[in-house]
Amino acid sequence: MIPFIDIRAQREAYKSEFLKAEQDVLDSGCYIGGTVVQALEAELGQYTGAKHVITCGSGTDAITIALLALGLEPEDEVIVPDFTFIAPAECVMRLGGIPKFADIDAETLQMSAESVEALIGAKTRGIIAVNLFGQCPNYSKIKEIAKKHGLWLVEDSAQAFGAKQNGTSACTFGDISITSFYPAKPLGCYGDGGALFTHNDELAQKICLIANHGSRTRYVHEICGMNSRLDAIQAAVLRVKLRHLDEELKMRCENARKYDDFFAEYNNRTNSSSLSKGAAAKIVPQKIEHGNTSTYAQYTVLADNREAFLKLLEQAQIPYCIHYPAPLHEQPCFKKLAQTHESNSISQDCVASNAIEACKKVVSLPMCAFTNVEEIIAGLKRVM
Numbered sequence: 001m002i003p004f005i006d007i008r009a010q011r012e013a014y015k016s017e018f019l020k021a022e023q024d025v026l027d028s029g030c031y032i033g034g035t036v037v038q039a040l041e042a043e044l045g046q047y048t049g050a051k052h053v054i055t056c057g058s059g060t061d062a063i064t065i066a067l068l069a070l071g072l073e074p075e076d077e078v079i080v081p082d083f084t085f086i087a088p089a090e091c092v093m094r095l096g097g098i099p100k101f102a103d104i105d106a107e108t109l110q111m112s113a114e115s116v117e118a119l120i121g122a123k124t125r126g127i128i129a130v131n132l133f134g135q136c137p138n139y140s141k142i143k144e145i146a147k148k149h150g151l152w153l154v155e156d157s158a159q160a161f162g163a164k165q166n167g168t169s170a171c172t173f174g175d176i177s178i179t180s181f182y183p184a185k186p187l188g189c190y191g192d193g194g195a196l197f198t199h200n201d202e203l204a205q206k207i208c209l210i211a212n213h214g215s216r217t218r219y220v221h222e223i224c225g226m227n228s229r230l231d232a233i234q235a236a237v238l239r240v241k242l243r244h245l246d247e248e249l250k251m252r253c254e255n256a257r258k259y260d261d262f263f264a265e266y267n268n269r270t271n272s273s274s275l276s277k278g279a280a281a282k283i284v285p286q287k288i289e290h291g292n293t294s295t296y297a298q299y300t301v302l303a304d305n306r307e308a309f310l311k312l313l314e315q316a317q318i319p320y321c322i323h324y325p326a327p328l329h330e331q332p333c334f335k336k337l338a339q340t341h342e343s344n345s346i347s348q349d350c351v352a353s354n355a356i357e358a359c360k361k362v363v364s365l366p367m368c369a370f371t372n373v374e375e376i377i378a379g380l381k382r383v384m
């Protein structure tokens, strides 16, 4: 069976490096924080150009910590994309804030700057932009809007550590940027993990304080914080993977190119008549915007006739995922919010027609540096 993401092949490829790094931590007696975690933070800073890097327990923790550091208060509104993983909206809601759901661009699937601006009101405090599937939204526009309206910006780069926009590294666009080291991410560890990035000294201090029980001096707690930290063993795994990241990102791009060529050829070959034959109609890969490099955390296509395409994938025994089956404003947890905040009704405000449309068409295909795309394409050719 073809794996959706082949983490085991990656482990095999660098096994001796992993074993040495893991053994060194186990022998050190230092399992949380310490020199390995500090070394990773320094390397992540060098890689991205961010002045401060603070690792933590997960990407979700990182968003929560960022919101706390930026001073989110109950009833504050924060603009988030309608089409993404739940974490950004969930973290806002958890802290008593109100997520407002912005639409996406129909081709790149990234949060639309125009939609963000249309949602700004008197209670808006900030924007969480997501680097969806591995590429960045238009940060020059989003940053300009944030500046114009006096809003802070959090960059959620959980899916895009290693991506670039016009030569600038992801994880450096926000007042605070975050990433996730969940195992399936392009830079993933062997459990949960995350990191925050900022150029701002004051925010960096707040982040450290919040992530460490509100404490700078042992057993003196200035604020009520939380416990969110990266284990040394995870840091050791990440340091090995970081050494190979650029090479892996190139392999991901090559794999994406092979898929792109296949679907371009397929779309040329077939036309609308294929629909009547029950085959999938047009299948268009997520557009990568000029100036962006993607980590291809997901290789996602928009299939006009998704049902037919899924049947073909099943016939060819190719695994797939639907990222994401519903826009966030339709999730039961946010529908309830719309009822309690009638004047701020999320569903009434929401005009996220591109997000709604994308949810009906998206399909993600197997993708990592070790994915055998030729084998997948051969399988597809047999059925398409």
Ligand SMILES: Cc1ncc(COP(=O)(O)O)c(C=O)c1O
Residues within 6 Å of the ligand: 058, 059, 060, 061, 084, 085, 087, 088, 130, 156, 158, 159, 180, 181, 182, 192, 193, 194
């Ligand atoms: C866009 C986005 N933000 C945040 C997260 C949360 O990261 P974690 O699973 O490390 O908490 C994810 C995880 O998939 C994500 O895709």
